[in-house]
Amino acid sequence: MHRNFTQLYLHFVWGTWDRLPLVTPDIQEVIYAAIISQCRQLGCTVIAIGGVADHVHLLTDFPPTLTVSELIGKAKGTSSHLITHEIKPKEFFKWQGGYCAFTVSHQNIDQIANYIRNQASHHQQKSLISHWEIS
Numbered sequence: 001m002h003r004n005f006t007q008l009y010l011h012f013v014w015g016t017w018d019r020l021p022l023v024t025p026d027i028q029e030v031i032y033a034a035i036i037s038q039c040r041q042l043g044c045t046v047i048a049i050g051g052v053a054d055h056v057h058l059l060t061d062f063p064p065t066l067t068v069s070e071l072i073g074k075a076k077g078t079s080s081h082l083i084t085h086e087i088k089p090k091e092f093f094k095w096q097g098g099y100c101a102f103t104v105s106h107q108n109i110d111q112i113a114n115y116i117r118n119q120a121s122h123h124q125q126k127s128l129i130s131h132w133e134i135s
Contacts, residue, residue: 006063009047009059009105013100014095014096015096016054016093023053031056037078042074044066045060046058047061047113048116048117049116051116052119058075076095
């Protein structure tokens with residue numbers, strides 16, 4: 001090959017502190033927008049983002065120049081800083097320290113993206129994929 005070619009995709013899942021319902025409807029889209037913006041700045045394209053009050057799922061492509069911990073650290077940090085310093089500075093908001101990250105094959109992108117986009121429905125119907133949900 002004359003140039004590099006990569007096709008890397010990651011599915012991230014992370015929760016709120018003590019799984020408290022902190023991602024309320026009034027800030028959910030703001031949080032998602034902050035995460036998407038940070039991903040773009042890092043050279044990633046967000047394929048899907050979704051979640052419920054106590055956790056977030058993110059599916060993104062992934063450049064080989066970036067580390068997993070750098071991407072998730074900046075996505076969580078940017079969104080948390082926005083909420084705690086600008087949107088709701090007098091209210092408690094915090095992500096858990098950990099996260100889950102799964103590699104995704106190109107063939108499974110649509111399946112995982114649909115699962116992520118329909119998080120609220122999956123949680124209501126209890127039609128969850130257990131290893132994609134954090135405890």
